[in-house]
Amino acid sequence: MPPFKRLMFAWAALSAALYGQDARQIVRMAIERFNHSTSVGRQYGFFELDVQRQFDDEGKLKSTRSRTFDITTEEDSPYRRLVARDGKPLNVSENANEMAKFHYDIEQRRRETPSQRAKRMAEWEKRQDRQRKFLREIPEAFEFTVLRVQRLDGRNTWVIRAQPKPDYHPTNTEGRVLSKLAGTFWIDKADLHCVRLEAQSVETITFGWLLVRVSKGASLRIAQTRVNGEVWFPKHVFASYRARIGLIKLIAGENEYSYSNYRKLQAGSRSEAGVPAP
Numbered sequence: 001m002p003p004f005k006r007l008m009f010a011w012a013a014l015s016a017a018l019y020g021q022d023a024r025q026i027v028r029m030a031i032e033r034f035n036h037s038t039s040v041g042r043q044y045g046f047f048e049l050d051v052q053r054q055f056d057d058e059g060k061l062k063s064t065r066s067r068t069f070d071i072t073t074e075e076d077s078p079y080r081r082l083v084a085r086d087g088k089p090l091n092v093s094e095n096a097n098e099m100a101k102f103h104y105d106i107e108q109r110r111r112e113t114p115s116q117r118a119k120r121m122a123e124w125e126k127r128q129d130r131q132r133k134f135l136r137e138i139p140e141a142f143e144f145t146v147l148r149v150q151r152l153d154g155r156n157t158w159v160i161r162a163q164p165k166p167d168y169h170p171t172n173t174e175g176r177v178l179s180k181l182a183g184t185f186w187i188d189k190a191d192l193h194c195v196r197l198e199a200q201s202v203e204t205i206t207f208g209w210l211l212v213r214v215s216k217g218a219s220l221r222i223a224q225t226r227v228n229g230e231v232w233f234p235k236h237v238f239a240s241y242r243a244r245i246g247l248i249k250l251i252a253g254e255n256e257y258s259y260s261n262y263r264k265l266q267a268g269s270r271s272e273a274g275v276p277a278p
Contacts, residue, residue, distance in 0.1 A: 023144035023160050030187045030194045031135045037193070037231045038128065045072040046233070046262045047083070055252040073265060075109035075117075077124045134174040141168045141178040150186065157186040157195055164202065173207075180205050183220075193232040197222040215242040227262045234259050 051066040068084035081102050084090060090098060112120065142162040150159050162183045170176045183199030198221050205214040218241040225235040237257040244250050 023146045023158075024139050026146075026158055026187055026192065027142075027144055027160060027162070027185060028139045029192045030185065031138060033191070033193045033232070034135065035132050037233060038131070040231045041233060042073045042076070042078075043264055044227070044231075044233070044262050045070065045265050047071070047260050048080075049256075049258040049260070051254075051256040051258075053254040053256075055254075057250060057252075059252070074106050075112075077109075077120060079105065130174075134178075137170075137175055137178060138162075141165055141170070141175060142182075147184075149189070152186055152195055155195070156189045158189060160185045160187060177205055188232075191226070191232065193224065193226075194222075195224055195232075211246055213244045215244070218242070228264065233262055 048069045048071055049066060050069070051064065053064050054062045056062050066084075066086050067082060069080045070083050071078055071080050073079070079102070082090065082098050083095075085094075089095070109117075109120070141164065143165050145161045145163075147159045147161050150157050162181075162185065164179055164182060168175075168179055170179050180201055180203040181199050182202050183197060185194055186196035187193065188195050199219065201214060201216055201218040204216055205218070206212070207214070219239065221236075221238045222234065223236040224232045227233050234257070236259070237255075239255045240253075242250070242252040
């Protein structure tokens with residue numbers, strides 16, 4: 001091999017190795033940024049539109065239902081209040097019931113004993129900790145490759161491909177799920193936040209004693225948006241799946257979540273933040 005070709009080959013190999021290492025570090029930093037945003041998220045209220053679609057065995061739409069929630073932080077943990085169903089605001093009676101429940105639940109939180117409050121906060125923190133552990137497992141479960149730099153929503157992003165790592169040995173249920181996925185990250189170069197994620201199952205995923213099997217090809221798409229120039233929050237989440245429960249029942253569906261009206265909550269008036277703007 002001519003000297004210049006050997007030099008080019010060596011440089012390409014070194015660049016590839018460094019690029020792979022950088023890709024993993026970029027993803028790891030993006031995950032830490034996401035965890036930080038989740039913590040800061042307690043300072044914000046927002047609306048969540050939850051749409052669920054079910055399909056028959058031939059792929060024809062059987063049913064659609066949607067609900068809209070106003071989500072705020074009340075007494076240091078989240079509260080979800082239903083404000084609309086199937087695209088229509090609740091009627092006067094339903095809204096009155098939801099508001100009565102809202103005020104009752106918040107008053108109950110305010111009257112908690114120290115041990116009751118500690119238990120509620122511990123349960124919430126446990127869920128958050130489970131999510132953080134799951135996300136921090138991602139850099140260990142995949143091999144990463146920077147594909148390109150792409151302009152997305154007016155910002156430069158790294159496009160990073162994630163493939164299951166052959167020698168990864170999951171130690172929990174979450175890890176076993178990761179080992180059956182592949183995906184692509186779009187990570188903002190300036191803020192190091194994940195702007196978009198697309199993932200697909202490359203093998204059947206099995207859950208629980210009911211033997212729920214999610215078929216190969218299930219997909220997940222997540223898009224995030226920058227809020228107040230300080231934090232990134234979800235904007236849109238879409239999941240599509242076909243699954244079998246036991247040996248007989250086949251289900252197919254889509255879950256879609258849209259988030260809007262992120263607003264910073266004011267200390268001392270959080271209960272009023274539960275009332276949607278007209």
